[in-house]
Amino acid sequence: MTANEWLAKLHEAASCPKKHMERYLSQGKKVVAVAPVYTPMELIHSMGLVPMGVWGADVEIKEAKKYYPAFICSIMQTILEMGIKGEYDGVSAIVIPSLCDSLKTLGQNWKYAVKEIPFIPMSYPQNRKPDYGIKFTKAGYQRVISDLTIAAGAQFSEAALAESIKVYNEHNQVMREFAEIASTARLTAAERNDVFKSAWFMLPEEHTAVVKELNAALKEGPEDEGKARVLVTGILADSPSLLKILDDNGIKVVFDDVAHESRQYRIDVPDMANPMDALAQKFADMDNCTLLYDKEKKRVDYIIEQAKAHSADGVIVLMTKFCDPEEFDYVPIKRACEAAGLKHLNIEVDRQMVNYQQAGTMIQAFKEMF
Amino acid sequence: MYTLGMDIGSTTSKAVILRDGREIVASSMVIATVGTLGVFQVMDHVLEESGLKKEDMACIVATGYGRQTYGEADYQVSELTCHGLGVRHVCPQARTVIDIGGQDAKVLSLGEEGRMVNFVMNDKCAAGTGRFLDVMANILKLDISQLEVEAARSEKPANISSTCTVFAESEVISQLAAGTAIPDLVAGICQSVAVRTAALAKRAGIKEKVFMSGGVAKNGGVRSALEKELGTEIGWHPLGQLMGALGGCIYGWEKSR
Structure with missing residues (x-):
């Protein structure tokens, strides 16, 4: 198969998650929804369940407005909206982490708004690196295991977790390889996003197999030339309209620091004697993310380093509306870009955007500065 | 050619x-x-x-x-x-351009050769744009070109919300009902646009010389209010x-x- 054929397969998965969920259900598997940003997918997978990402969708918010004010993250609001409207019917449970204040309210509201799908909290510590933080993370995982046992009738074993960790570590490695190949290969911003988005809706072993083939095909294919090279950062960058504007303006995404994309694959579970300890250690090892407490804001340096490493000419910040953590990080990112001589652009985005006129003008003007 | x-x-x-x-x-x-x-x-x-x-x-x-x-x-x-x-x-000396159009406001930073090196645009909102002035002029039954003259006659500019065109409209009607003089209202309206635009300009960074373009550049009331907010002279051109x-x-x- 050609790169385009593999990409078409991933586009289909990214566009039709429900079809994939129904396929897994028809195979007798049970599906567990996982909310942003980090959930212990290795653990869910090890219990014989299929973790599928729920990051909301570009839909009109009606029902969720009963539970939320207008000034709150639309990713989270649309997750609740789709839950209320039955879009996730068939899943055995939803795991919602506590990584930001808004996500905490999603879990609480879910209990009342979508009673038929059990809510499983994943409580992470703010201080994740000290021993007490790692113990706290592990206790959170134990709660997830316990709740999944009740909600899905699934059983946990350390041996199975060790196997699932291997599967996810391989997937991480393949996705990191894709991100590097995509920095030079001829690929649109929309196609690049399809590869990351589809990962949320396929079992990791299936996705790994496809992306391996894609990577091989892309390595043999032509490189992108003559485009403005940018690093994109933010929580989510999956709007087809926005990605089309990037493509129409000859802008190539050479790397990302997007929570929905590369941030998921940076860190592997380390090789340790006890797989639960290893999984908790993985969370402790994670860095460079808005939602992971870091008083030194190392993420800012990371963005600049990656922009330089991938020969980016500029940085586009896709600022999720009402996302306080991302907004706090913007000022140091802006200053660091200026100090590094990188052009930068901040575009506010949310799941409710219907008019992309202003974003189009900003992106075109940004490109014209190169 | x-x-x-x-x-x-x-x-x-x-x-x-x-x-x-x-x-x-x-x-x-x-x-x-x-x-x-x-x-x-x-x-x-x-x-x-x-x-x-x-x-x-x-x-x-x-x-x-x-x-x-x-x-x-x-x-x-x-x-x-x-x-x-x-x-x-x-x-050619302009290094900061403030363009207030009918629907949005933009601030451009120009480099040494006069090429754009950075910019910011306003939120998706009519406040601080030409549309805001149109709405206000309509309430006051003034032609848009009269705003500058009326603002110049003000002795005590009224305080008008700088955050929302719809709320500002209510405020202007309330102030009219309370007997506020038209020139003071117009000066307050110009001040409102200036406050919002100045905040945008400060985000981009002010570098002299500052120049104003777009339809609102013709409005001396907004220009002088903006000069006060930014603490710098603002150039403009009749063909702005x-x-x-x-x-x-x-x-x-x-x-x-």
Whole structure:
């Protein structure tokens, strides 16, 4: 198969998650929804369940407005909206982490708004690196295991977790390889996003197999030339309209620091004697993310380093509306870009955007500065 | 060599013809936007004024809100780039450009050669734009051109919300009911636009010389309120509303020469 054929397969998965969920259900598997940003997918997978990402969708918010004010993250609001409207019917449970204040309210509201799908909290510590933080993370995982046992009738074993960790570590490695190949290969911003988005809706072993083939095909294919090279950062960058504007303006995404994309694959579970300890250690090892407490804001340096490493000419910040953590990080990112001589652009985005006129003008003007 | 710039804005369509990248041969402005006959009328007017034909143009550049839908353009360029080029043409010393149009506000930072190096745009909101002034002038039954004169007569500017056009409308009606003088209300309205625009300008960073373009540049009330907010003199040009179209001509000339 050609790169385009593999990409078409991933586009289909990214566009039709429900079809994939129904396929897994028809195979007798049970599906567990996982909310942003980090959930212990290795653990869910090890219990014989299929973790599928729920990051909301570009839909009109009606029902969720009963539970939320207008000034709150639309990713989270649309997750609740789709839950209320039955879009996730068939899943055995939803795991919602506590990584930001808004996500905490999603879990609480879910209990009342979508009673038929059990809510499983994943409580992470703010201080994740000290021993007490790692113990706290592990206790959170134990709660997830316990709740999944009740909600899905699934059983946990350390041996199975060790196997699932291997599967996810391989997937991480393949996705990191894709991100590097995509920095030079001829690929649109929309196609690049399809590869990351589809990962949320396929079992990791299936996705790994496809992306391996894609990577091989892309390595043999032509490189992108003559485009403005940018690093994109933010929580989510999956709007087809926005990605089309990037493509129409000859802008190539050479790397990302997007929570929905590369941030998921940076860190592997380390090789340790006890797989639960290893999984908790993985969370402790994670860095460079808005939602992971870091008083030194190392993420800012990371963005600049990656922009330089991938020969980016500029940085586009896709600022999720009402996302306080991302907004706090913007000022140091802006200053660091200026100090590094990188052009930068901040575009506010949310799941409710219907008019992309202003974003189009900003992106075109940004490109014209190169 | 003649080049033509068409700036199809959210409330007005503007056209300029430039000779050899320097001399303005003709210009036209029609209060009509994308999707109306005004776009064609402005083209007819500018050609008629110049005595030239469309075929005489080495390059036609469309910019503004309706640039993507104007099929006769050789290039479709963002209004930010065009305003930067237009201002550089009339004021080469300008390093910060404040463009308040009918629907949005933008602040451009120009580099040493007058090229745009950074910009910020307002939120998706009418506050602090030409639309805000239109709404307020309509409530006060004034022509938009009268705002400058009325603001100059103010002794004690009224305090008007700078956050929302709809709320500001209610505020103005309440103040009218309370007997606030029209000049004080107009000065407060200009001040409101200035406060919001100054905040945007400070985000981009102020570097002198500051220049104002767009339709609102003609309003001395807003200009002087903005000068006070920013603590610096603001340059402008009587053809400020044509800077986008003029920049389009220059872009076309640079591409064609």
